[in-house]
Amino acid sequence: MKAAVGESGELKSSKSKPGMNRGLSILDFILRLAAIVGTLGNAIAMGTTNQTLPFSTQFIRFRAEYNDLPMFTFFVVANAIVTGYLVLSLPLSIFHIVRSRAHGTRVLLVFLGAGMMALLTAGASAAAAIVYLAHKGNSRTNWLSICQQFNSFCERISGSLIGSFAGIVLFMVMIFLLGAALSRRH
Amino acid sequence: MKAAVGESGELKSSKSKPGMNRGLSILDFILRLAAIVGTLGNAIAMGTTNQTLPFSTQFIRFRAEYNDLPMFTFFVVANAIVTGYLVLSLPLSIFHIVRSRAHGTRVLLVFLGAGMMALLTAGASAAAAIVYLAHKGNSRTNWLSICQQFNSFCERISGSLIGSFAGIVLFMVMIFLLGAALSRRH
Numbered sequence: 001m002k003a004a005v006g007e008s009g010e011l012k013s014s015k016s017k018p019g020m021n022r023g024l025s026i027l028d029f030i031l032r033l034a035a036i037v038g039t040l041g042n043a044i045a046m047g048t049t050n051q052t053l054p055f056s057t058q059f060i061r062f063r064a065e066y067n068d069l070p071m072f073t074f075f076v077v078a079n080a081i082v083t084g085y086l087v088l089s090l091p092l093s094i095f096h097i098v099r100s101r102a103h104g105t106r107v108l109l110v111f112l113g114a115g116m117m118a119l120l121t122a123g124a125s126a127a128a129a130i131v132y133l134a135h136k137g138n139s140r141t142n143w144l145s146i147c148q149q150f151n152s153f154c155e156r157i158s159g160s161l162i163g164s165f166a167g168i169v170l171f172m173v174m175i176f177l178l179g180a181a182l183s184r185r186h
Numbered sequence: 187m188k189a190a191v192g193e194s195g196e197l198k199s200s201k202s203k204p205g206m207n208r209g210l211s212i213l214d215f216i217l218r219l220a221a222i223v224g225t226l227g228n229a230i231a232m233g234t235t236n237q238t239l240p241f242s243t244q245f246i247r248f249r250a251e252y253n254d255l256p257m258f259t260f261f262v263v264a265n266a267i268v269t270g271y272l273v274l275s276l277p278l279s280i281f282h283i284v285r286s287r288a289h290g291t292r293v294l295l296v297f298l299g300a301g302m303m304a305l306l307t308a309g310a311s312a313a314a315a316i317v318y319l320a321h322k323g324n325s326r327t328n329w330l331s332i333c334q335q336f337n338s339f340c341e342r343i344s345g346s347l348i349g350s351f352a353g354i355v356l357f358m359v360m361i362f363l364l365g366a367a368l369s370r371r372h
Contacts, residue, residue, distance in 0.1 A: 007307040032230070039337075041320075055353070064326070068324070068327065069324060069326075069327070070318065071196055071315045071318070095328065098346040104369065107365055107368065107369055109298065110365070111361065111362070111365060114361060115358070116341040117300065117304055118303055118304055118307045118354070121304045121307045121308045121311070122307050122310075122311040123328050124308075124309075124328075125307070125308040125311040125315075125316065126312060127310045127315075128312065128313055129257045129311075129312040129313075129315040129316055130319075132256070132257070133316075133319075133329070134327070138254070138255060140250070140254040140255075141255070141320070141329075142330065142332075143319070143329040143330075144329075145330065146327050146328075165238075168304070172301070174299070175297065175300060176327045179296070179297060182293065183293055
């Protein structure tokens with residue numbers, strides 16, 4: 001066990017081993033940048049996806065867009081919100097690099113991170129359910145696959161999903177790093 | 187600020203204000219029991235849902251079951267796993283009531299709780315996407331609503347979803363209580 005880490009002990013503690021916590025904070029910052037690129041890319045990739053088939057009847061042009069299905073709209077909104085949160089959390093992450101013994105703000109980031117991870121998971125999961133149906137269809141409910149017609153649309157939304165699940169993994173690693181930095185004070 | 191809370195100060199600190207942390211731990215225990223009832227109920231409600239229509243052709247009986255759609259199977263499995271986790275975490279929760287200054291095990295429960303909340307969210311979200319389609323259908327992809335035929339099936343799965351989202355809220359409160367107990371040591 002380490003020495004006492006109360007108000008009086010903090011300075012000594014931070015002087016004796018600041019390097020490790022600083023390293024964790026720098027890694028956290030880099031992961032946040034990577035997650036911003038990922039979630040922003042997902043939102044843009046899904047939001048700009050559309051495909052118009054090269055034939056049409058007199059009244060209907062066959063066209064698929066992300067906002068035909070509300071779950072894809074939710075996916076885009078969830079990714080946009082998470083991107084916004086990540087950008088706003090960058091200053092706190094820099095603050096942790098400078099002050100490697102900060103405690104309260106790290107607890108805050110763990111909570112917000114868990115909430116944002118749940119939001120990202122909900123968006124990715126709802127979109128994944130629809131992508132599965134689009135690829136496979138379902139015979140019992142008579143919902144037919146649409147990927148035969150809209151194959152480039154389907155490829156694009158599938159790729160966007162993979163990026164979103166990578167974002168969820170990044171969030172898990174970030175929460176773990178924050179927890180490691182928190183528990184090192186004890 | 188409180189007195190130093192290092193190894194030497196712990197005993198004094200736990201003697202001077204054990205009541206609040208103990209109260210939080212008891213509340214955490216009660217919430218866990220409520221969440222077990224909720225998630226187990228969801229898994230059973232979704233798992234036993236089926237409806238056979240009162241007419242049939244020569245070859246086909248019209249019947250809807252939860253495992254017609256893989257997302258509902260995932261929902262049942264996710265709820266079952268979370269129920270198992272909650273049962274296994276009960277001893278730790280009791281341990282926190284007895285030893286109200288435990289730290290490492292609370293950090294562990296925050297991480298596992300965040301992961302389980304993500305799993306529950308993924309299951310509920312995928313099932314919600316399908317329930318939405320079952321109720322409303324989607325004209326662009328030509329997926330028709332099935333709730334006109336299978337209305338009692340639809341009511342049952344919708345109710346099960348509400349229970350699952352209540353479970354997610356319970357998890358958020360539990361993580362918050364653990365965090366409050368953790369931050370009180372500083």
